[in-house]
Amino acid sequence: MSGGGDSRQLESMDRLEACPVELSCHECASVARVRGNPPGLPLSGSFVRRTQALKCRILPHVQTYAVWQQPREYPVNTVLNPPLQKRSKPRKIVLQDAIQKADVLIEAMGWIRQFRDKITVIKLGGSVMEDPDALRHLLVDIVFMETVGMKPIVVHGGGAAISRAMAEAKIEPRFIHGRRYTDEATLAIVERVLAGEINESLAESIEEFGGRAMPLNFSGQNNNVLFGERLEILDEEGKPIDLGYVGTVTQVDRETLDNLTYAGQVPVIPSMCETASGERLNVNADTAATAVAQAVGAEKLIFLSDVNGVRRDKEDPDSLIHTLSADEAQELIADGRIESGMIPKVQACLETLTKGVGKIHIIDGRLRHSLLLEIYTNRGVGTEIIAEPI
């Protein structure tokens, strides 16, 4: 990437055998200890990327580290390259197909230009992650966005997987105002399942599909980017409700997120935060996503769920509300038509409306290419939340 790097560094890193290793930045001389590969194994792409982005957080230095980036290898014959046609088509039809595809590319050019270099925060809900096929398509859409120069940031939940792990541990999940009551045992499960398994596996899948991703969790050298405090909510009589280890994000490490997106990586953020005293807390993923979107001044915040958007009647897909104003949203919450997991989602959207995020949408992540449709079509495919009624 940058022309003026030290190629000797690359050679020596290729032969690294010790673990962990110490690397120093040749611009600011800061030294970082990083996890290496098991002795004798070749360096993996993600190791090099970790080193590059986290070692030195001073923006211009990222370029220097990009010299260490290994050549990018795109997967062959995977979802990114559709399987070869079994029966060969007549040459004329093949040519027509190719022309149509080229037309689509040209059509997309305007949208790609509009969103190039702009940040889109994508909240992946636990419900949609339960559908492996939908998840795979969503991640490929995210890789597409990153490849054409948009800057996607993924914030994810994993409520369904946490509840499953709790059931295995014979702990009954309890929700208060849409938040999971989190005792010590539950917190350990949340950290293992959400910040561990799901976070790492999402980043791995993005890389598998040819993208670059950085899991930002507490493991290893702790590259968490969400900081906060315990969440306090009050009951009808104004008394505080005990939620246990549940947090709210008060600060986001924007510098790391900027560095990562600048270096062409997709940050993958689990919905947990750390307090000033190092305590870890469980955060509702919708509110975590809005905190990130506000902190980075995102162009778009997209919630991917397992419904086609906000509905007037929860059970009726045809009652989808295409554009939902703040007033109507409050009404629907008050009269119970918006309920359960949709409450924190809509509340988080309302809080964000006035805080510098361009557009906020709730869409159905199970609809193939919903993410791209949301970006490449004027009307979008789900519910847009707006401040004033139209």
Ligand SMILES: Nc1ncnc2c1ncn2[C@@H]1O[C@H](COP(=O)(O)OP(=O)(O)O)[C@@H](O)[C@H]1O
């Ligand atoms: N008015 C409504 N419109 C659509 N979905 C609703 C509504 N009220 C409640 N819901 C429920 O909210 C769920 C989405 O929230 P949640 O389960 O927390 O999803 P996620 O894991 O994607 O964050 C839907 O599956 C649906 O059952």
Ligand SMILES: CC(=O)N[C@@H](CCC(=O)OP(=O)(O)O)C(=O)O
């Ligand atoms: C405090 C709190 O409720 N945390 C959530 C975090 C995960 C989440 O929000 O996941 P979804 O996006 O799948 O709902 C929980 O424990 O379920």
